[in-house]
Amino acid sequence: MNTQSIIRQAxxxxxxxxxxxSDRHCRYFHRLMSRHTLLYTEMVTAxxxxxxxxxHLLDYNTEEHPIAVQLGGSxxxxxxxxxxxxxxxxxxxxNLNVGCPSDRVQSGTFGAVLMRDPGLVADCMAAMKDAAQDIEVTVKCRIGVDDQDPEVVLPDFLEKVSDAGVNRFTVHARKAWLQGLSPKENRDIPPLDYxxxxxxxxxxxxxxxxxxxxxxxxxxxxxxxxxxxGxxxxxxxxxxxxxxxLGADQAIFGDTAPARTAHEVVEAMYPYIETRMAEGIRLHSITRHMLGIFTGRPGARKWRRILSEGASKPGAGVALVAEALSSVPEHIPAD
Known part of the structure; x- marks a missing residue:
């Protein structure tokens, strides 16, 4: 199976x-939960x-494959x-970002504002495709921005950009309002149109x-x-x-290997934490991405508290994570 087929499956x-x-520490953590899911970097501007x-913004761990990088630019x-x-x-x-509605991104004339100029996006993608050789270039977009009619804008966008040789799109099923809504509000307020x-x-x-x-x-x-x-x-x-x-490999990809437990994932992070800390990375930079793994489980609040309060203190390391883990029962009793 070639790289493109592997990525399309992922x-x-x-x-x-x-x-x-979604920095490299978060992605490594996520990869321990799913071998197959496709992981994306944070947006990196061209x-x-x-x-x-x-x-250095392109640094990643080889274990993160399959991995896609998202670029911002116009x-x-x-x-x-x-x-x-x-x-x-x-x-x-x-991947090219044609969906981010933040003021900082708009001022650089990229992100969701590019929904207004599918011709420019097509030119960008054609140039990226030539540079990418056999690696696939893709687009992440919205269904439209501001007063655009998504029923008209989205099919026109897909047609014009695909004419440049792009065959893969991820569509965020909301409009982006570039005026009047914050980036956070743009993730919730515009209605979804699945x-x-x-x-x-x-x-x-x-x-x-x-x-x-x-x-x-x-x-x-x-x-x-x-x-x-997808x-x-x-x-x-x-x-x-x-x-x-944790169950994605089995439910989505048909993997027959048993899924790791949340406890096993945390323990599998120990060598990674030790390696990164030896390079000068602070414990908090890694564990801040791990706080939600026990969401809804007994002991989750104590897990979060121990890590949130202790990970930034001098000398904090794997022992602190192990202490936090001990506060979460490994087996949840049946009702």
Missing amino acids: ARLSVAPMMDW PALVRGGAL DPKELAAATKLCVERGYDEV PLVHRMKEEFPHLHLSINGGITTLDETRAHLDVMD VMIGRAAYHDPATVL
Whole structure:
């Protein structure tokens, strides 16, 4: 199976790119829960890589494969140069952000504002495709922005951008309101329109389309997969990763190997924590991504408290994580 086939299979379920959340420590943690789920980096801006030389933003652990990098930008030449850097570092996919509604992103003329200019997006993707060689380039977009009519805008966008040779899209099933709503409000307030995204799969059967927005469980994921090629989950995978990821290999990918328990995942993090701390990484930078693994379980509050209060203190290390873990019963008694 070639890289593109592997990535398309992995894209049946993916964890969204999330600023300040989906860093390399978070991704390593998530990979311990699912061997198959496609993981995305935080958005990395093309100017930061090409003009700023911030290549450390592309660092990752080899265990994270399959892994996709998300780029932000709107200059075809700069995005092509950034794509080349990503491919050289071994990423399995390069994705363009056409969905982020933040003021900072708008001021750089990229993110969701690009929904207004599918021709420019097509030019960007054509340049990225040339630079990517055999690695697939993809787009993550919204259904529209501001007063646009998604019923008109989204199919037009998909048609024009796919004409540039892009065959994979992830569609966040909400509009983005660039004026009047904060980025946080843009994740909740605009109504979800799953039926519209489902219809896009009917209208463009040759495209690989994933759906994103408001999906929180594997049962919901399976329901969407009856229509769509893939499902992307964001905040739920971060705040309640055990619910989303621990059974994903079996439920979504048909893996017959038994899933790890949440306790086993935490214990499997110990060597990683020791290695990263030896490199100068603070314990809190890693454990902040682990706080939600016992969400809804007895002992979860104490687990979070011990890590939240102790991980930033001098000398904190694996022993603190083990102490926090001991507060969570490994076996939950039956009712």
